[in-house]
Amino acid sequence: MVNPKSLRGRDFITLMDYTTEEIKYLLALSRDLKSRYYQGDRYTPILTGRTLLMIFEKPSTRTRVSLDVAATQLGMHVIYSNPQELQLGRGETIADTARVVDRFVDAIAARVYRHETLLELARYAVAPVINALSDQEHPLQALADALTLWEVKGRLEGLKVAFVGDGDNNVAHSLMIIGAKLGWEVRIIAPRKYWPTKLAEELTEETRRTGAQLVISDNTDDVRGVDAVYTDVWVSMGMEAEAQERRQLLRPYQVNAELMARAGKQAVFMHCLPAHRGEEVTDDVIDGPQSIVWDQAENRLHTAKAVLLALLA
Template identity: 65%
Template sequence: MFRGRDVLTLMEFRPDEVVALLEMAKGFKARYHAGEVYTPIHLGKTAVLIFEKPSTRTRVSTSAAAYQLGMNVIVANPQELQLGRGETVPDTARTLSRYAHVIAARVFKHETLEELAQYADVPVLNLLSDKFHPLQSLADALTLWEKKGRLNGLKVAFVGDVGNNVAASLAVIGSKLGWEVRLVGPRQLWRNDLSRLAEDAGLTGARVYQTDSLEELKGVDAVYTDVWVSMGFEKEAEERERLLRPYQVNASVMELAGPQALFMHCLPAHRGMEVTDDVIDGPRSVVWDQAENRLHTAKAVLAAVTP
């Protein structure tokens, strides 16, 4: 069903396939907590992980997931590869395909992943690009499933930089699972690509829309935020902070959302900026569950797509 497939956005997968990945992740997590950590489905196979950007959760969770599946893990940045000396992405993809069974990369430009996938003969996984963060959205969905007891019919508000990669992937997975995704942020950062979700939304009953009003937080199952200045946008920091200051998630915002609302963040968090300490450390925060679930969802993806 999944063998040999790339995971670049999750738009490549049908709604039922996304559910199947989440069910697999849930099973891996149950066995993990029962003491069955090592499940050598891909014993002796090799995963190459390339990181153009710094990483904590993605690097460690994906490496650990591959190891737990019995795989050899090679982690490198472009400067440790000939990519850093001018070798082309196609040549790198062709070469690594002869050594590895799966290539995963965290990149500045999504086009780099698309080029890797075009020329590689093995699956290519998106570990984060400027446009999408699909493995994060799988962990988010697993977390909400655990906390809310259901996968469909959820209402999730993403607050702040609604144009970023995490918001994009939340909208994608929400359209696959029949959620109402409210993208709450300043109009200057609104997306112009939501029409691509229409087909899935038509199948699942999902609704994804943008608003600049915090009043739209009322009644949601979760309030999600992310850093105001993502990697690669440092030159815009001052302007972004000015635009987004009214969208800080604090106690008043969580009160507006209601007592049923969980707090979510993909981490790392800039405390005092997009979220206050009392919220991220509060009883409704599920950020550490999200972080753990990066391991189990990465394990499901690697188990499913590795040939």
């Protein structure tokens, strides 16, 4: 049983810092908030008078809009900025920025190129720091993924998810972490160059505790029998210099009708978006009957509200 007060004031930088019970609490809260949302309870000003600062080094659609709308529906004031609009763009240190804005705002959400930037913000700010995406993890996305699978499959336990493509990216990492916490079987199917070997080793104790399984393979036949097939773009922001090599290595890992047929009719298709149609996924899959990507996208709103409430209420 989780005491909600135990989450208050904490950072949300990595799901590694949260227990299985705490993650389940956040998911249950997300599901409850979504239910209330569809009953017409869309504006619940529990956090009136609080302010969320969003610092985004990278462009964003789902993360920016979902956090802004979530905070607004909870009664918060939202300030959106990029480093060029702050003194960060003129050389002020992350530490100095954190010390200053901490005197003004109640929470900081940051979308950054380097994970270390989040850790630096958290080191010098008392206000909770929320990871809105870094080069290592995307925990807000993982929460929405888990909520979506819970809704579609009717359970959180015993799920089998195959991530196909770049297995060493932020979305794959957070999927591995939440899967390890919830006892899933997560299969990373990727070229050997993009295997998340280091993270898999770090999760060994967690998987032993929960009974989860992490399988790393370069064989696309290993999608057979899974509950979900997940993919992400092959060339993320900041990787443009290696785009040609990445596309060449990852081309055999495209999620298309043939691969989904191998996975089976029970498998749903997942993507964190934005999608590069015709690269990592074909139109007939992302727009097809097995696709749940739009449900994933919507659930970013409800899980964002849950995180803000848990950290601030």
